[in-house]
Amino acid sequence: MSKHRLPPMGGPSGPLYGPNVESYGVGDWCPTPDGSGPATAVALTFRLESGVDMVFRLKTPESVDFLIQSLLRHKRSVWPESP
16 A cells, blocks of 8 residues: 555546547556566556557556555545445
8 A cells, every 4th residue: 555645636627528438458567569578567558439549557556556546535436325
């Protein structure tokens, strides 16, 4: 678990616009093209409706923990009755 506190809840100053996401996935990422090397990051892949894949790599355990905690915080805000 990250030792850093999450920033205060808030949002952008304007509406969020962007491409529609068809699907997403999470997996290990390694820098070798054939995937044979050791994993060095956790990758989040988003398939956009345009057919383009957008990949975000989280390169530290702390960044993964921060993302998880942020998602949980917003899940509780959006769906307060959810476990």
